[in-house]
Amino acid sequence: MPRGGEAKIAIIGGTGFEEVLEGAREIRVGTPYGFPPKLIVGEVSGREVVLLARHGPGHEFPPHKVNYRANIWALKALGVERILATNAVGAINLDIKPGDIVIPHDIIDFTRSRDQTFYEGPEVVHIDVTEPFCPELRSVLVEVARSKHPRVHDKGVIACTEGPRFETPAEIRALRVLGADLVGMTISPEAFLARELEMCYASICFVSNMAAGVQDRLTATEVLEMASKLREVVRAILVEAIPRIPEERNCPCSRALEGARI
Numbered sequence: 001m002p003r004g005g006e007a008k009i010a011i012i013g014g015t016g017f018e019e020v021l022e023g024a025r026e027i028r029v030g031t032p033y034g035f036p037p038k039l040i041v042g043e044v045s046g047r048e049v050v051l052l053a054r055h056g057p058g059h060e061f062p063p064h065k066v067n068y069r070a071n072i073w074a075l076k077a078l079g080v081e082r083i084l085a086t087n088a089v090g091a092i093n094l095d096i097k098p099g100d101i102v103i104p105h106d107i108i109d110f111t112r113s114r115d116q117t118f119y120e121g122p123e124v125v126h127i128d129v130t131e132p133f134c135p136e137l138r139s140v141l142v143e144v145a146r147s148k149h150p151r152v153h154d155k156g157v158i159a160c161t162e163g164p165r166f167e168t169p170a171e172i173r174a175l176r177v178l179g180a181d182l183v184g185m186t187i188s189p190e191a192f193l194a195r196e197l198e199m200c201y202a203s204i205c206f207v208s209n210m211a212a213g214v215q216d217r218l219t220a221t222e223v224l225e226m227a228s229k230l231r232e233v234v235r236a237i238l239v240e241a242i243p244r245i246p247e248e249r250n251c252p253c254s255r256a257l258e259g260a261r262i
């Protein structure tokens with residue numbers, strides 16, 4: 001496991017967030033899994049924050065090609081204990097509409113080609129994900145999001161598909177039957193890798209569209225347009241949430257490896 005440094009909070013995603021970081025500087029961190037995109041370190045309300053653009057600075061890595069292990073390892077090496085992720089998602093649950101914000105509480109993982117773990121042997125670890133998102137971070141995000149946006153859902157099950165194509169209508173019907181409220185392409189293995197390194201992880205999901213079969217046609221342009229509309233709101237939520245995150249962790253995430261090793 002990498003040794004910790006100074007920054008305790010990371011934001012993954014968060015395009016356009018660089019502008020609110022005080023004293024922002026770029027750093028490069030090497031990992032056993034290769035290099036993550038450049039990281040930006042700065043301060044928000046006196047708290048040191050690392051910013052990581054998971055798709056790369058020019059959005060060049062599609063969801064299935066993101067080097068999730070390098071990203072999460074690098075954050076851990078910088079001392080990050082808590083990760084606030086932002087994810088663009090499609091709505092499956094008809095009560096959730098484009099423009100809504102959801103703080104999800106559970107995940108169904110349908111990814112296929114990604115490196116899912118740091119523990120490839122000989123050390124065997126079965127990490128507990130009874131609560132895949134940090135409860136402490138979730139409660140801060142829900143409270144702040146409600147004060148900033150009229151339509152916030154305080155829970156939701158997010159399905160993660162392999163991409164980069166969108167889902168078929170039949171897949172969306174299947175996901176609905178299985179209990180998914182949202183669908184995206186980046187929450188797995190990101191959330192699980194964070195847990196494997198005992199970091200807290202929670203996500204602000206912004207709904208860019210209804211999923212396939214619920215609306216007529218789905219374009220990447222439409223998803224990007226809604227994402228840019230919601231960018232201000234997501235940024236405002238992050239800026240206000242960061243100083244409200246307790247300095248000490250009172251959640252089980254920091255003890256995730258206890259009893260997980262065989």
Ligand SMILES: [Zn+2]
Nearest residue numbers: 134200251253
């Ligand atoms: Zn936690």
